[in-house]
Amino acid sequence: xxxxxxxxxxxxxxxxxxxxxxxxxxxxxxxxxxxxxxxxxxxxxxxxxxxxxxxxxxxxxxxxxxxxxxxxxxxxxxxxxxxxxxxxxxxxxxxxxxxxxxxxxxxxxxxxxxxxxxxxxxxxxxxxxxxxxxxxxxxxxxxxxxxxxxxxxxxxxxxxxxxxxxxxxxxxxxxxxxxxxxxxxxxxxxxxxxxxxxxxxxxxxxxxxxxxxxxxxxxxxxxxxxxxxxxxxxxxxxxxxxxxxxxxxxxxxxxxxxxxxxxxxxxxxxx
Numbered sequence: 488x489x490x491x492x493x494x495x496x497x498x499x500x501x502x503x504x505x506x507x508x509x510x511x512x513x514x515x516x517x518x519x520x521x522x523x524x525x526x527x528x529x530x531x532x533x534x535x536x537x538x539x540x541x542x543x544x545x546x547x548x549x550x551x552x553x554x555x556x557x558x559x560x561x562x563x564x565x566x567x568x569x570x571x572x573x574x575x576x577x578x579x580x581x582x583x584x585x586x587x588x589x590x591x592x593x594x595x596x597x598x599x600x601x602x603x604x605x606x607x608x609x610x611x612x613x614x615x616x617x618x619x620x621x622x623x624x625x626x627x628x629x630x631x632x633x634x635x636x637x638x639x640x641x642x643x644x645x646x647x648x649x650x651x652x653x654x655x656x657x658x659x660x661x662x663x664x665x666x667x668x669x670x671x672x673x674x675x676x677x678x679x680x681x682x683x684x685x686x687x688x689x690x691x692x693x694x695x696x697x698x699x700x701x702x703x704x705x706x707x708x709x710x711x712x713x714x715x716x717x718x719x720x721x722x723x724x725x726x727x728x729x730x731x732x733x734x735x736x737x738x739x740x741x742x743x744x745x746x747x748x749x750x751x752x753x754x755x756x757x758x
Contacts, residue, residue, distance in 0.1 A: 488709075488717065488755050491528025491560070492521035493676065493724040494535040496744055500737045501535050506729060508737060514540060514548055522555045524748050528720045529557065530587065530674075533564035537577050545580040552582070560674075560720060562587035562623075562648075566594045568605050571620075572612065579616035585674055585720070586618045587648045592627035599632065603639035610644045621648035621674040626656035630667040637671050646673035651708050652680050652726075655693060662704055662711075669711040675721045677751065679703045695726025697743045699750030709755065717758050723747050 494501060497520075500512040514535055521529045529552070531537050537545065552559050561583040563570055571588065578586050594602065606620065613620055622637070624630055624647065637645060649672040654664040679701035684691045699705065712719065725743050729736045 488675075488719050488721045488758055489527045489558070490748070490751055490755060490757065491530055491558075491720045491722045492517065492524070492526050492744075493530045493722040494532045494562075495724040496747075497737075497740050498534055499727070499729055499733060500740055503534055506733060508733060514544075515551065518548060518551055518555075518557070518559075520744075522557060524744070526723075526748070527557050528560060528722065530560035530562060530585075530720070530722045532562040532587065533589070536563070537561060537581070538570075538573060542580060545577060549581045558720070559583055560585045560587065560722075561618075562589070564589050565591055566597070566602060566605070568609060571609055575609075575612050575616050575618060578613075578618045582617075584617055584619060585621045585648075586613065587621045587623055587674060589623040589625040589648075590628040590633070591625045595628050595632060599635050599639055603636055606636075606645060607640050607642070610640075610642055614644050619644045619646060619673055621646055623648035623676070624650055624654050624657075624664060624668060626653055629657045630654055630659055630664050634667055634671070647671040648674040648676060649712075650676040650678070651703055651705075652678055652693075655680075662707060665708050665711050669715070672712055672715055673719065675708075675712065675719060677705070677708075677721050677723055677755075678725050679705070679747075680726060694728055697725060697746035697750065698723065699754065700746070705754055721751065721755050723751055 502511045559581040561578045647668045679698045681701040
């Protein structure tokens with residue numbers, strides 16, 4: 488497996504919704520951070536959309552990654568056939584072999600045969616660009632529906648970007664999700680979480696922790712993927728909550744990444 492950095496490890500430094508830093512982290516800066524940690528992959532998700540960069544900036548990213556011996560991966564949010572078609576040339580330009588797409592509640596309203604037909608129509612162009620589509624199990628797209636979609640398309644160029652915790656929101660316990668989706672996995676989002684009871688007994692909250700410091704069954708997740716591609720990228724990210732001090736939160740992202748990388752090196756068998 489190959490360890491990589493996902494752009495959602497720096498959601499507060501990049502900026503998201505109304506939480507915007509004065510100087511947002513750039514795509515090149517993220518690449519430099521990953522290189523500094525000795526990681527071999529960077530996955531740019533929808534919080535750092537590469538379609539906002541010029542072709543020359545794409546080529547500069549790839550040149551820097553090539554100089555470091557690193558690989559770049561590409562991602563979008565929600566299914567939009569026009570956007571995916573626009574991203575395929577970007578994927579070719581940066582040398583990505585994966586185009587990650589996160590499906591959510593709105594996508595669950597599209598009938599599986601219709602969504603499968605739209606995906607199937609895009610696959611030839613993706614294949615020609617050297618891309619496989621990696622569908623991420625996101626908060627409100629149930630895994631049984633994901634399996635139905637994958638089986639309907641039935642093409643090796645379509646697989647799963649397996650996130651170990653997202654599907655809690657869809658009513659699935661993490662290992663239930665992993666067992667359903669591991670046979671289709673071509674990419675892994677590796678994170679950890681904790682469940683903390685409310686001090687007054689009013690339920691509980693699920694929140695992120697650095698890797699290895701929560702309750703995610705990390706070794707079991709990796710064991711479930713033992714028969715998949717040994718060069719699969721394992722993308723590190725986390726659910727760091729923001730505080731009222733955005734500058735302090737941004738600094739904490741670096742601390743959490745330090746701890747997460749150290750844990751990943753202990754846990755993940757590297758190719």
